[in-house]
Amino acid sequence: MKKKQKILIVALLFCVISVMIGAFVVITPASDPADADADADPASDPGGSVYFTDPDPVASQTPKPEMLPNGVYSLKGGRGGKYCADEGHRIICDRPHVQGWEKFTITKSEQWPGKYSLKGGKTGKWCADEGNRIICNRPHVQGWELFTITKHGNKYALKGGKTGKYCADDVSPGDGTVGVRCNRPARGSWELFTIEPTT
Numbered sequence: 683m684k685k686k687q688k689i690l691i692v693a694l695l696f697c698v699i700s701v702m703i704g705a706f707v708v709i710t711p712a713s714d715p716a717d718a719d720a721d722a723d724p725a726s727d728p729g730g731s732v733y734f735t736d737p738d739p740v741a742s743q744t745p746k747p748e749m750l751p752n753g754v755y756s757l758k759g760g761r762g763g764k765y766c767a768d769e770g771h772r773i774i775c776d777r778p779h780v781q782g783w784e785k786f787t788i789t790k791s792e793q794w795p796g797k798y799s800l801k802g803g804k805t806g807k808w809c810a811d812e813g814n815r816i817i818c819n820r821p822h823v824q825g826w827e828l829f830t831i832t833k834h835g836n837k838y839a840l841k842g843g844k845t846g847k848y849c850a851d852d853v854s855p856g857d858g859t860v861g862v863r864c865n866r867p868a869r870g871s872w873e874l875f876t877i878e879p880t881t
Contacts, residue, residue, distance in 0.1 A: 748790070749831070749833055750788055750790070750798065750831060750838075750877065751790075752788065752789050752790055753787070753788065753879055754785050754786070754787050754788075754879065754880055754881065755785070755786055755787075755788050755877050755878060755879055755880060756780045756784055756785060756786070756877070756878050756880045757775070757784075757786060757875050757876070757877055758775065758875060758876035758877075758878075759775025759851025759862070759872070759875060760837070760850070760851050760870075760871045760872045760873060760874040760875060761775065761850075761851040761852070761853065761871075761872045762775065762776065762851070763876075764776045764777055764778065765777040765778070765779065765780055765784045766784065766786075766851070766862060766875075767783040767784045767803075767804075768783050768784075768786070768802030768803050768804040768805075768809070768818045769783065769804065770802075770804050770805065770817075770818065770819065771815075771817055771819075772815045772816070772817060772861040772862070773802070773809065773815075773816045773817075773818065773861060773862040774860055774861050774862070775851045775860075775862065776860065780880055782803050782804070783802075783803045783804045784803060785803040785880055786800050786801065786802060786803060786809075787800070787801035787803075787806075788800055788801075788831075788877075789801070791823075791828060794828055796830060797828040797829065797830060797843075798828070798829050798830075798831050799823045799827050799828060799829070800818070800827075800829060801818070802818025804818065805818070805819070807819045807820055807821065808820040808821070808822065808823050808827045809827065810826040810827045810843075810844075811826050811827075811829070811842025811843050811844040811845075811849070811864045812826065812844065813842075813844050813845060813863070813864065813865060814863055814865070815861050815862070815863055816842070816849065816861070816862045816863070816864065825843050825844075826842070826843045826844045827843060828843040829841060829842060829843060829849075830846070831877075834869075834874060836876070837874040837875060837876055837877075838874065838875050838876075838877045839869050839873055839874055839875070840864070840873075840875065841864065842864025844864065845864070845865075847864050847865050847866050847867060848864065848866035848867070848868065848869050848873040849862055849863065849864040849866070849873065849875075850862065850863055850864075850865070850866050850870075850872040850873045851872050851873075851875070852865075852872065
């Protein structure tokens, strides 16, 4: 009986000593999140956490610049690289310099998305696609006075509003007359114009 009592006493003493030693052991976390460097790189997080950042709301709301903002422009034909002029009864691209007749006001249509209207520099009238010529003598914008303009590298292609054909800096093979005509089914070099802002 005495032997069993000794064993119990030793076991109790061992438990008491273990509890006393445990009370003095301080366990600290490997790192305190509150003390973390606010500027630390999330990618270097040793815990392997994955962070997702929202895109910059300001950058995502920045509108794309207009291809051709409303304004005054000069046009250069693709055949000879000369400036185009409003001569009243036609547009012809044979000018070496920009003056009044070589300035066109380009306006993006609010009613028809993707369409533009052109106003000639001679009399300030709207330009119309008549198939065999572009003539700037219209007081209002309707179907024939609306052009589709698309960008190709640093040049632009125009499609007329009458039949939706490409416009070309053209010379007639029959009588040799020149002028811009919107009668092409496909786009080539003569159907590409240089459009630049002017004052």
